[in-house]
Amino acid sequence: MTHRRLRSLLFLAAMASVSLIHVGPATANGTSAYTFNQGYPTAETSAKAYDDADLQRAITAYRFWYPTVSVEGIFNGNRSIGIKDNEAMGAAAAGPRQVGFTLNSDTPYGSATIDVSKGPMVVELPPGAYIGLVNDHNQGWVLDMGLPGPDAGKGGKHLVIGPDYKGAVPEGYLVGHTPTYKNLLAVRALPVGGDQPKALAALQAVKIYPLADAADPKPAKVVNTTEMAIDSTSLKWEDNIQFWQKLSEIIEQEPVIEKYLPMYGLLAELGIEKGKAFEPDARMAAILEKAAREGRDQLHVSAFDSTRSDRFAWPDRKWEWVGLVPGSVQFETPTGGIDLEARDRWFAQAIVTSPAMFRRTPGAGSLYWLAARDGTGAYLDGGKTYKLTIPQPVPGKLFWSVTAYDAQTRSEVQTDQDKAALRSLFELKDVKGSDPVDLYFGPRAPEGQEGRWIKTVPGRGWFAYIRIYGPEGPAFDGSWKPADFEEVR
Template identity: 30%
Template sequence: MTQVEGARWSEFAGIEPDGNYLSDDHRQQLLEEYFFQRAVQVYLQALPIVNIIGLRDGSQARWGGGYNVLPIWKQRMDSACRVPTPNADVIYAMSYLDLAADGPLVIAAPPGILGMLTDFWQHALSDVGLAGPDHGQGGQYLLVPPGYDGPPLPGGYHVLRSPTYNVFLFWRAFLTSGEEGPETATGVAALEQTVIHPLYQSNPATWKPMRFPDASGEQVDMLFPRDGGFFDLLAEFVDYEPVEAIDLRLRGMMASIGIRKGEPFEPDARHREILDAAARLAPKLAVALNTTPDSYPGRRYYTGAEKRRWLNGFPDVDENFHAGTYLSLDHQATFFTVAYSASPAMALNIIGGGAKYPSTFWDADGEYLTGAEHYRLHLPPNPPARLFWAVTLYNPVDGTMITVDGHPIPSVNSLDKRVTANPDGSYDIYTGPSKPLGAADANWIPTNPGEGFLLTLRLYGPTHTFFDQTWIPDDVERMKP
């Protein structure tokens, strides 16, 4: 019987044939261990796919599907929505397009957004908006399905050929500063200018009217499964998409656990039990990697500074996790366990553009951050963010926003005029189960005792002092209540 929570390699290492056949019991044990280990690796390597399928299925179960449906978090995304490391300090709009069902699609992107279009490996087809070819002026994008052999494509579009039929549309619009806090009306109005329609429906009267449901405050689970259901979703994807959408080596690994294109995925009860055990273990392995500072190269942002605990979200890799001579599978797995969507603007160092996300699991003493303690994060004067900065707290295991009754958005951002600066232009941001004496309400993020958290500092439009490290955030300091 294979162990439920982990591989028994140490036990099986002693099973040697010594010139004789394996016993039937040992052979069966080894075959089950082989199946288990394959399933764990398939889970970790296919995370980008099933991660985005979780988003799609959760969204479409609540708001419906179709190229014309674009849910917008019109009052900001909050902890009611279970997605990995969402950004509460911009306005989200997310949709899921199917080029097999609808053929080539035209997307009229509105001006002033920061967005992306990705395939279902979450490989960017293009940045859109401020970091894209329309440079924030708005533009016409044409999504073309894999293997397209239809009429010649017309000019006048930014043409994007997707290797998967499924495509993720992810728009972000910016908050504006209001007297009572950040406001969303201007950004929502921009997002609602999006128009999507099939290329070969030239008459606008035939287009499905765009729908922009308000997703804010909606209880919706958009996380990927952490049980054997993961493999069922993966099998559906494998059967739907073209062969070329998945590397043959990974297809071979999938085939060894019964996932093959054109064949039903029907594991028996024993193999289903092993798949379920593998799916429970695999994300824990990724969490173990993620919470180990040097688990892969270049993770520490500030190697020359004393006691700096900040991690780099894209250390020595591009947006597809290519690290020069290899694909960083460890980094890919840790990223998609607690996050989603990667684009060139996130990985490249663009002074005044894109965004950077220093994050930490630890306080200055190297202890895990916990909601039972009180902490202060000191940001030195002039935080290097041309657009805005924000501090947000997440569950360290699945990346969802922490949930505290009465506080649905566990974040502080510089667009909020109520956030108080120190006389020298620095900021102190506080976390803890109660507000420290003298701290401004807007500078405090409540936490739950008994729950750990991941803290992320977002810098939108990072300036040169971030890149030359003449500005470095302090570590998170534990303090007395």
């Protein structure tokens, strides 16, 4: 047994043996939550303490394992339309009909579930304007590919190696090691010059096949899902007992990851343990249902009402950074810990991680900013009309966009307009020069502004992302910044 594993097991044992709630003698003023008689808990106190401890454990477990269940939603979305693991990849010029956490319509997407339980898998990209990555079943980063990866857009063969593989690693591959069997491949083809059909067709050239078949590969087929209504989220599971049922299935399918040992200990206390059936009694089921609701709500607070001062992109604006830990691989802090608030905030509204996504340097792949409030500090309301002024030129070498998302689904707003984005390569391709451009959001378009308007839904809150692809210096030094949303009365 390694020293590191021994320390993890000792920590887990300590977690299991020490109560999460400090209890002591009842105080004269009645401030204690529990009642003791001669130092011993009453029956009511013991029942309450166990319920409270299990709820606390469950909420902590929910928040930690949320990314794991969230990515299972993506796998499930593909499978629901017949896209099987290792056998096919979905490709779409996405829109509101594709429900997914902050998906956008800027570039066509390709996504596939890669299963390495039977051996390494190859992802072959041709040269071109691709941005791609592989994440494990816990949305941990495995490798980048395309422009932000080691092939730098020149194309290459990427090899995803699982935890059980003992064979030799052949030469000529760009290698990523994953601790899980199921993994997400997400790849985008940039619509250079505004040619969306060409970019969508470029995804057909992505090849996925087992390393064992490299001598005579039969690549997974690529299925165009643009016109399909797909739910690639965990929305239907996230606030009820199904969250825990899905998590139990994943724990059973995947190998144990050593660095997560204390978190497996939390799950064991809740009845989720590898090799054992998940059969909560009525008491535990009620606690888990409550924890799912409260855990989900706590994540939403982290996403939309953070108190972090470092969230603001500019001191005189309401726009916020979506990623709070710049340049991190997995939300690491400079002192060696994990920024849990940043992690919660990201996964409550978004999917996948990569160090390339969180860079704040000129020339990085892309920058994301979030606005959930107008300039007065009020949340954006789907029943009101807003104007957003974007100074020109926007400091991006490639293109930029503004996308509107529903606050409850964290997916593109769905209306009969069937559009949720205003993009420099498409709707705004006529924007030239240095004059600011005004964009509009609301239930009805202001007269004459139909081409620069996104429809929103009364009674539903919404938020926006600004994305800049290939950002340049003014995006970072404060010499360029968008206005806040301004209500039009």
